[in-house]
């Protein structure tokens with residue numbers, strides 16, 4: 001089982017941290033669909049220290065989401081340490097994670113995110129300073145390297161371990177790859193073989209079978225799922241069930257997808273108010289509808305959602321039409 005410091009997860013499936021996605025509304029759904037550990041979206045260390053209201057609200061954790069990992073990012077040891085101390089003392093998160101994977105130039109040009117990957121000594125120095133100052137376990141989420149010429153995944157993970165880090169999550173891409181190409185799982189295996197702390201494998205786990213391969217063939221302690229769970233928390237549930245029983249559960253019905261989409265929206269409304277929530281929901285609605293027949297027809301309507309009523313009436317009207325077509329088709333087969 002996956003155990004990070006004293007925190008024991010009930011399974012090996014981890015929801016990846018995703019900015020703009022992994023707030024309490026979606027994290028709770030992921031938890032209800034069985035995720036052993038959920039990770040929150042990254043929060044800026046400096047914004048925490050400046051008591052930025054929006055950033056502080058991103059540190060909110062619902063008891064039902066636990067165990068949960070809160071992620072901070074920054075490019076300087078001193079501010080990361082202070083932000084980690086704040087998270088340690090003022091939140092009920094179980095784990096403090098440090099982002100060393102974000103590839104976005106706005107972040108890396110401040111020496112944050114994936115920029116750390118170029119210097120294992122700097123990683124050691126920073127992580128040990130954080131570990132010294134906090135009680136919660138400290139983990140690092142990293143990419144395998146900066147570019148093909150600078151793949152220091154093993155050295156970087158060893159630096160985290162020596163510094164007292166409790167686990168590493170490794171996304172099998174370089175910073176230069178962004179989200180393109182394929183994740184290199186072989187390097188994740190090399191990391192697993194080189195350190196004693198738990199290693200969570202990440203990148204391109206698109207199906208329950210991929211998750212099993214990651215665990216069996218790469219030997220990691222946990223498997224982290226990101227994009228495949230967008231609009232599809234069933235991916236988490238189906239993966240956990242498959243790992244436990246080798247049975248592949250069917251995909252949800254279109255109506256089930258919309259029902260969960262509406263639960264998601266209602267939780268977002270509670271968190272952020274209808275105006276912001278509905279706008280944020282536009283991208284999620286498109287993800288929930290992914291793969292459903294004829295969904296292109298309502299794409300434009302999704303992008304104009306303003307109210308909860310817009311979302312609900314459009315999505316359920318679409319589903320009713322889809323269900324009628326499916327019933328017609330099965331009647332003609334009989």
Ligand SMILES: Cc1cc2nc3c(=O)[nH]c(=O)nc-3n(C[C@H](O)[C@H](O)[C@H](O)COP(=O)(O)O)c2cc1C
Nearest residue numbers: 016017018019041042141171203204205225226227
């Ligand atoms: C929309 C989006 C937002 C992301 N935000 C974060 C983030 O805040 N922190 C982080 O460490 N990784 C972030 N990631 C990277 C994911 O955690 C993960 O490493 C990556 O998507 C690869 O996993 P996957 O192939 O399962 O999607 C983000 C990815 C996506 C798609």
